[in-house]
Amino acid sequence: MNQLTVVKIGGNVIDNADQLSAFLSAFSTIPGYSILVHGGGKIATTLGNKLGITSQYVEGRRITDRETLDLVTMVYGGLINKRIVASLQAIGCNAFGLTGADGNLIRASIRGVEQINYGFVGDINNNGVNTGLLTSLLSTGLVPVVAPLTHDKAGNMLNTNADTIAQQLATAMAHSMSVRLIYCFEKRGILADVNDENSVIRTIDARRFRELKEQNIIGGGMIPKVSNALDAVSHGVVRVVIGQAAELQGLISGNSGTIIQ
């Protein structure tokens, strides 16, 4: 069975040229097939401010209006995606940038409007990942670099969470490949003591997750991240690890970060 490693990086790595460069060097050495999913970063916010686009938030969630959609399509799908692709190409990694619209890679639906209209935000459809396309690209020797954008196949690009995209790509490919999923974020792993980077919890399963939530050790934005990771495990992803981009090799070998199992 072919081995596939799906790695997600967030804005903290993208916004730091030195960290990004070091990460991409490590990423390019991953054996077997690999896919990189990237998030946004501060560039979109900075540029939006310059353009007078002020994001609206409802209950802590950003609303993607038409202007914001155009902004993230430019910045995520154009600037960040192509910077990463050109940088990987320069170090011999045959990177290939995509959004969910390209080749109908990821089909999504505009988030159901109940109390809140989130605008052009996409929730990935059931069986929305085009595994045939991914398999074809990977077997051609290409390394997909995926921006956090999907489409509704009715002409609209949609803003979609990068963690979710990484999880859905990994899960969909787990039917035919041995898949590892690596989430890179700010910390070295999930910490027992948020102020101590050396307190990384080595493994978390569903039961331990419940305990850690009850003890308020896992809270806020970490809850959906760990839930996503547990979903991936329950859908056949062989290994899910959460940690720091600077320790990518350790995350892949399982010597660093928090393993979700």
Added chain:
Amino acid sequence: MNQLTVVKIGGNVIDNADQLSAFLSAFSTIPGYSILVHGGGKIATTLGNKLGITSQYVEGRRITDRETLDLVTMVYGGLINKRIVASLQAIGCNAFGLTGADGNLIRASIRGVEQINYGFVGDINNNGVNTGLLTSLLSTGLVPVVAPLTHDKAGNMLNTNADTIAQQLATAMAHSMSVRLIYCFEKRGILADVNDENSVIRTIDARRFRELKEQNIIGGGMIPKVSNALDAVSHGVVRVVIGQAAELQGLISGNSGTIIQ
């Protein structure tokens, strides 16, 4: 021998939503393999003005400094490219957006600096088109949509003329496929009388081109366009036609526009 149609559209079509939509409908019905190459349009200039990026011109040519490069990477590679891809996907055409960096599709070199430093502008290398990748994408059923950006494989994106990209893709693919190249621009073809849209010159060869230049019927920006077209013919492209996007079907059948032979 497989048939491939390479179509180039410019800013005048991209900037007009109705024209673009009608063009994409016609484009999606082209039989055989097809590739769409798109230019820029006014969006980059408008956005650049809002951001306070003022393009410098030297002898009528725009200088691509770092800020301008980021701008065109966002607008051409992100916004315009993904709008076109999402629109084609909505009408059942399996479009797939690329720049020259993606999968090392088009390798270029920063334009040689003599008197003038054009900045991040790329001239396509000899054998710079990755025909293996294009063949693989086409045979997978994908329709490449190519933005006017290349890379130097040293980490830099480069701004590159869309006419030249279309010509180079067509020429490179002419070794293995029967290739037609269609340039869409503002007029219905090359006009004997610039004020009369019904004065389309039906065919032009190298000799007629020299005559038309001497008579000042072809001048300015049309000279490189027709030169490009003649180059394509001399390198094995079966048919090159210049005309209006609204008449795409006629251009393909040879009933509209100016045929370069």
